[in-house]
Amino acid sequence: MKDVLEQLDAKRQAARAGGGEKRVLAQHEKGKLSARERIEVLLDDGSFEEFDMFVEHQCSDFGMDEKKIPGDGVVTGSGTINGRLVYLFAKDFTVFGGSLSLAHAKKIMKVQDAALRNGAPILGLFDAGGARIQEGVDALGGYAEIFQRNVLASGVVPQISVIMGPCAGGDVYSPAMTDFIFMVKDTSYMYVTGPDVVKTVTNEVVTHEELGGASIHAKKSGVADGAFENDIEALVQMRRLVDFLPLNNREKVPARPSYDKPDRIEPSLDTLVPPNPNKPYDIKELIRKTADEGDFFEIAPDYATNIVTGFGRLEGQTVGFVANQPMSLAGVLDIDASKKGARFVRFCDAFSIPIVTFVDVPGFLPGTKQEYGGLIKHGAKLLFAYAEATVPKLTVITRKAYGGAYDVMASKHLRGDINYAWPTAEIAVMGAKGAAEIIHRADLGDEEKMAAHTKEYEDRFANPFVAASRGYLDDVIQPRSTRVRLIKALRTLKNKNLSNPWKKHDNLPL
């Protein structure tokens, strides 16, 4: 028996060594941790239960039968984050560059299946060189089976991808189908085809960073939902994110004790909206002053900054915040903002996370660039997402709610549960000047008359009371009491019961 135990021990040691000390050191020199080190930071101490550490590939072509390393380039298993179950896989760059073989793919499928069956989030840590070319179609098949499971798990359990090294080719599409992608600055990149191929095909010369670094995906492409300074910061923040999320779509949002007072009044919010309607202000201040302890986990903070999305808590329970940001492009809805907002709203709806929407939107962005880009269909995504959402929807209009954008931003007409406005709200088809110019086209030349017409329109609609008189708003509230009123409203929605007609699935305007 002793021999067998020793043998087990030795085998475990060998598997844990991954690609060996030298490769692990090289990993450190690049500013990256090894797969196992990453897992240590991500999970609660001692909670990791590894699967398949002895798995080896079955490939015998190109001399691969001579090269076998237990684990085969990916570490998989389950563990806990603050005591709650999660599944994970971490690509091990030190073993075959983390490349994907059939055996490697099967390990990932196993944790994907377990996560789906047992209703727990799954996290993937990526740092790999794509398909193992020696395996040919087996590797491709492996990818597709992973993709299939990503799709089946979508909307059932949260799926989070963290890109912590190279992620290219077939590897990119699994993260692409998960709920969130995060990257590590300077050490990770992500693209479908790398700089070499790009150069061959298009003659374009680009670096890895320029083609798919964190700075590109977190700011320009919107592929990534955030970027962190280093591995440790990224993993610590993933623990923080998981704490906001329910384990699966049958569970309620997680609750935890809050040290913040539900009746906290914020007098300074009374002056958040500047007297000058053209002056911007930071809507995140409202989010920070509304959420418990000012704690806000922002999703995609550097992409489409004209809309703000992220998680916070009210009375210890997760809510999703969506807010137009007057500081950026006046908070206008454009293609990127619509897509970002829509995706976040759908995530919240899928996982029973109530949505709090702060509205200050001048409308959709005009122009050929937007129209050619398909603003109609992209804008419709946000409209669609809000309209189909059945989770509690709480809306506060702080200032402008103009035109179609008023409808879109969780209006009463889209089954908003509680719709409030600040006294500074203006709900109208458009700004007063534009409206007057259309209604009184005949007087266009006469400045004095136009000023009077503008004033007339302003007096009529530059306030929340017309909408309130129709019942489109449930109340006009003091800005300082926003947190209190939202908390009270949310309490009444604990048992909200609303469902959409049966359908195979909807046909979101993609």
Place this chain on the structure above:
Amino acid sequence: MFNKILIANRGEIAVRVIKTCKRLGIPTVAVYSEADAASLAVEMADEAVFIGPPAPGESYLNMDRILAACEETGADAVHPGFGFLSENAKFPEALAKKNIAWIGPNVYAIQSMGDKLESKKLAAKAGVSTVPGFKGEIEDDQQAVEVADDIGYPVMIKASAGGGGKGMRIARSASEVKDGFKAARNEAKSSFGDDRILIEKFVEKPRHIEIQVLGDKHGNVIHLNERECSIQRRNQKVIEEAPSPFLDKRTRDKMGEQAVALAKAVDYDSAGTVEFIVDPNKNFYFLEMNTRLQVEHPVTELTHDIDLVEQMIRVAAGKELELTQRDVRIKGHAVEARLYAEDPYRGFLPSIGRLERYVEPEQGPMGPGKLRIDSGVREGDEISLFYDPMIAKVIGYGDTREKAIDALADSLDRLHVEGLQANAPFLSAVLDETDFRKGNIHTGYIDEHFPDGFAGTVAREDQLRFMTAAAAFVHTTFVQRATQIAGRLTPAPNAGELHDWVVIMDGHRFAVEMRLPQGAIGEEVPAELWCPALSTGRMALATSWRPGDHLFEGELDGEKFALTFSDRTEGYRLRHRGFAATVLVCTPRTAELHARLPEKEAADTAKLITSPMPGLVMSVNVEVGQEVKAGEALVVVEAMKMENVLRAERDGTVKSIEASAGDSVAADELLIEFE
């Protein structure tokens, strides 16, 4: 006395005047510009009158609007505060025509003291010590040497038409005078087209010490001793105190007597200030007289138990001074620090904007003394680019200078500002310096002690202990709370567990063990910690801090401290006095892994031109592909009504331009990239 007082000012001083009026039962009227419609002064005053757009010229300096406001409200007296119209003689003249009382000195006093030459002549005539110098032009270098010998070295040779340091020379000997005279004359001629040269005494390491005077309309004038305002940055007072740590009774009395003599010479009948410079041998020389209330008046009020605004109101109403010089006694010590909206870490650039969070410590007992705060803002107010960026005056009072400084420093630790940068860390750093503590100060103090600007102070041992204990407490609290989440596989661990941490801060790594007993959070049940590197044995930390708080007040083994706290992605940001750090707390294993990651090289910002502050791009002077030389003007950004020219730091070629004229840019926003 008066039926209604209008305050022709804004912000902190308007609030200050209203407070006294309220105490005296006199109704008040505030005037306000568009930018101040929701200000504290407007809220506190009994009535408020809108007087125009934000630009001071169209509102606070607009006499007609203010006179109209007086008539509209029936105010029968006006307090001008300081700045704006306070030293404009036309204003009291206009008021007099409408039979409205002016709470300030007579017009002659304002006019004569407002004129630099006239005031010096009057001072000399009244027997006030003025800077020795030759009253006239110097003909040639021979005469220059004679005059200099006469005055005594060192002397300052300067252009009569001069300004901005041009044509100025300091000479310490006859030969230096000869050379300096010629050079100054040439420079004066080429710079100003006027080669007239003056010579006067050069005062080395001068201190700025001023005498508060108070007169009535019955010929009585007293002085309320001195204030020292030597801590200045670019001629802007930063820290002021009373009494001066430098003066002896004899000098003080002499300065006081001369100040009173000057005040009497102009029939001074309000509160005013006679400013002197004082050399290291306690020789003092008249600088100028300010015919108004000074910003730093609170230090005099605290050390003399007097309300200067009340006194001004009384004498303006024709009452006789109740005090005689014999009643004036200095009691204790007061030190005032001016909290400015500026970024001390970036060359004190203005940092305007909304006060997203602004929490003042409570006035009253503070540390070994007490605290007074004069501020005109609340959380949510805007520090606007139109006015002085002072947020508040924080004043520490104590029996001794040491206690007053400690009370002030303790107050600054409890002052939380978010949304913009304030100079609190810098003020604290000055207060903690040995030379300042010893009173070894002069007007060049800041340049001498911070020649390369301010980058925070080096942590002291006690600061490391406070920060380590606080960060470990915060982290343990967060971690224990996180384990209370619903949906666990196993029950949450009990509170009271011993946690092992490594606290990484400012290049240090401290191993810490910490235990939070049941009920420790928010309840001041002391937590226990061990940190062999910082203290032998167990430490006890009592605090009422709870998640969401921005102020961490604690008592570590009986030592009280306060830190400002904010939770950021990169770690906990903590500040104590002039030392601020981002603190990472993690398990020993994570700390070990953290050490394996190489320090990231700071991004190569040499190739980037970023906006140093929020502002408006006025112009972009280069094009993509253009080659520029070091020092060439690239972009002009306007902020705080100041044009800031951003120049190339080295030669290079413009790769991209990210901003154009008319754009609003944030601090740190990329404007131009070089290849």
